[in-house]
Amino acid sequence: MFVKTGRAIERVCVGAAAGDSGGMVPAARALLAAVTRVLLLADMVVVRQLLLAKDKVARTLDRLESVSNFAEFVRAFTEFGGGMVELARLTAERRADLRDERRRAQVAAARNVLERSTLMLLTSSKV
Structure with a gap:
């Protein structure tokens, strides 16, 4: 894949230097596909x-249960906490990375639920 990308870049550069616009379009398409x-x-x-x-x-x-x-x-709860931090x-x-505000809000809401659930789990387990 990277060799193909390198060749596409070479073709675009050579085509631009030689004034050959006929080969530049397929090379640019190949580059876009590789990227x-x-x-x-x-x-x-x-x-x-x-x-x-x-x-x-x-x-x-499941192990906590x-x-x-x-x-x-x-x-088990220490391991669970480490996994939750990583997640x-x-x-x-x-x-x-998300650009869509609606998706960003959905992920934020899901993270909020996870954080609250973890606190509730810890409190109920201590009881």
Whole structure:
């Protein structure tokens, strides 16, 4: 993919220097297609990171439900807290990338619910 991008850039530069506009359009299209693929790949990586963080939080939450003593609870809740911090960091970064105000507000509302739920879980578990 990167070799193809490099060739497309070379063709655009050579075409611009030689005054050849006929080859510049296909080269520019190839460059745009390569850049689009790179952006999609980066987006897929971010989504994968979010899903892995969510799954980790879900697993530790399931473990929290089945603890039998206080020491086990403390260990599980510490792991849960670390997972929640990572998930909150990833969602904050993703929210900063969003351009649509409605989507940004939706992510902010979801993060708010997660934070309140975590506090309620801690309070109810201590009781």
